[in-house]
Each structure stands twice: as structure tokens, then as C-alpha cells.
Amino acid sequence: MTDMNETSMDDTRSGAFFRAIVANVPEAIIIATPEGEITYFNPASEKLLGYRADEVVGRSITMLVPQQPGRRADPVKWLARWAAEPDHMQSRFLDLIGKTKAGHEMPVDVRVAETEIGGERRFLITFRDNTARRQEQIAFKEAHLKASRILMIAEDAIVSVDAEQKITFFNLKAEQTFGYKAEEVLDKPLEMLLPERYRQRHVEQVETFGAGKISSRLMNQRGEITGLRKNGEEFPLEATITKVTVGGNITYTAHLRDITERKRAQERLRESERRFRAIFDHAFEAIGLLSPDGTVLEINRAGRALTEGTARLEGLALWDLPWAGGEFTTDDFARQRLKAAIAACARGETVRYTTEVRTDGETHKIDLSLVPVKDASGEVVYIVPEGRDVTGQVF
DSSP: OHHHHHHHHHHHTSHHHHHHHHHHSSSEEEEEOTTOBEEEEOHHHHHHHOOOHHHHTTSBGGGTSOOOTTOOOOHHHHHHHHTTSOHHHHTTTOEEEEEOTTSOEEEEEEEEEEEEETTEEEEEEEEEEOHHHHHHHHHHHHHHHHHHHHHHTOSSEEEEEOTTOBEEEEOHHHHHHHSOOHHHHTTSBGGGGSOHHHHHHHHHHHHHHHHSSOOEEOHHHHOEEEEEOTTSOEEEEEEEEEEEEETTEEEEEEEEEEOHHHHHHHHHHHHHHHHHHHHHHHOSSEEEEEOTTOBEEEEOHHHHHTSSSOOOOTTSBGGGSTTTTOSOOSSSHHHHHHHHHHHHHHTTOOEEEEEEEEETTEEEEEEEEEEEEEOTTSOEEEEEEEEEEOTTOOO
């Protein structure tokens, strides 16, 4: 066993060993002088570039990586510049365009290192066809660009931050919403967009979200938050937040919606409802709201005063209320008359007639009108009954 190990070590020190490696590795390897003259061209290079070794040895490496139109960088100077740099630095810059014997151009991933061979300075150069990776990069950049453009013009304000909660993306709607230009906020802390009293709590909430397993929280799950515009104005926001981890780096993205106008509209609606209630409930006339089939949806105090008992009236048909059949007939005439009037109103007719009801032992003449309420298409959606006590009035 010892003899075999010693023999192997001798083999690895021999020139034949290294020549066999260089000649048989699948990587294209070229050796050139600092002036760019090719001195060695391995079989993998012949396969990749289509030249035989005797066709390129002694010639300039620029025949394989010609200077590109519009680019001032000389490939030979590039190789000299990067020969002493570490590989991870070269990978950022040495993407060159190679040219095969057939004239086909292809992006090549190039690495270069300087050494001495026989006391002479030489560049050891590796070539790799970078077409597939370049296409993947182009496709990725195009997809990223498309997504960025879509997000940039989205209707929601979109803000992305890194793990330190510094802003990395700020779309046009975010600019309009907060009053900042993107360049004013990029790489700034997200808390600048929040009132000071909420900042520490928000930082902690984002950290908790980042440590959890849930990848997104929707607007209806987060509730309302408060934003801060550049001019110091506070305003209500709805927010959806998502997190994505790529390459070990986490990115948080918030979709924000300014709900100032919605809250104002809601308040106007509430105020309108309060005014309606004040008028509806305190009117002297008996007023109600029916569905087209005659079901009571609402009835005011004056209307309830004409009924008997305190039973719930909503959900009953108007002709089934305690006073609906109060006209003094021996049959069901009053009830059927009201039912027919509601059916006519449901067809779009306004109906008006006088009937009688008895409350507390007294007989009251009621001027009853039924008015249809239509939607934009002309369909009857509600019926408004109104009853005015005209007892004692002369017509």
C-alpha cells in the first residue's frame, strides 16, 4: 500500500499528469502571453470554438473575443486588468462575446489568472458558453422589469422594505399618496411614513410577522392603520403585507390604500341616515317602507300608533297588520282592497284612496297613498305607504 501511494504522488508531480488534465478537462482552456498571443489551445476549446489548435496558436486572442462595436474596452487590456483579481470580482465584469470559426457569436463566461511557465509570464484563460445563463438572465430581467412596471402603475400604493425595514421600492401611487418622490425615501426607514406614536409598535409588528409562518396578511385581516404624508397630515390606510425570502434575504411588500374619501363617504352616509331617521321617525304622518310584495321593511312611530298591540311589525305583509283590515265591512273587502293596491303599485302605479281604522275605540279616516320607488332600470324596488289622518276634514 505504501509503494502504491508513493508512486501516485510521483505521477501527480509529473508534467505528463498536468498535460493530461489540461487536455482532457471539459472546460475550454487557452494560454496566452500578456500581449494576447495564443500559445496553447486545448481540445475543449477546439470543440467550443470550432478552430483547430494549429489555426489559432501564434495568433491574437482577439480573433476569439473581438472588440465589440460601441465598446471601448480592448479584450486584451481587459484580460490584463483582471488577471490579478479574485474570481468573485471577475464574475461581475468578464462577460465577453466570443466568436466561433463559423462566425457565430455567443456570450462567454471568461476567467483569467496570471502565472509563469518556463520563466515567461502567461495568462491562463478559461472559456464557457454563457448563452443559456445569459438567456435566463435576460428572461429574469424582462420578467422583473414587467413586474416592476405593473407595480409602478398599480392603483394601490406599493412600498417594499428589506429586513432592516428600509424602503427599497416606492411606486407612483405611493408618491401621490405620501407626497414624497421615490428618491426621497429609498433606503430610508419605513417609519418615516407613520406618525411617531405608532413607529416602535409597527417595527415590532413587522418583526413578529417576519418571524412567523404566515406569508401574507390581507387588508381585512390587518384593519386600519394611520399614514403620515410629507406635509405632516395623518390619514387612514388599509394595508396588505407580504414577505418573500430570496437568497436568504427577506423583503416585505405592503399594498396600501388611502381610505380617506371612503371614510368621508361613510360619514356622509351615516349623517344622511341620522337625518332620515329624524324625519322618518318624527313625522306626523304614518310612513312605511315595503318590498314590492308588500312586506313591511320599516314603519315609523306614527304608523305604529295606528296599530294594536306591541308585536313586531317588520316582516309582516301590510294587509296583515292589526289595523290593515279596520274598515267596517262584514267581509274581507278592506284587506283585499289594500292587497290589490299594493300589487298595482308594484307594477309602477301610484295608488291613493281613503280608508278607516279604529284605535282606542275611535274611528279614524285615513288618506292612504302608495308610491312606487324605481331603480335606474325602471324596476320597482320599494313601495312607500303614507297614511294621513283626515278625520273631521271636509272634502
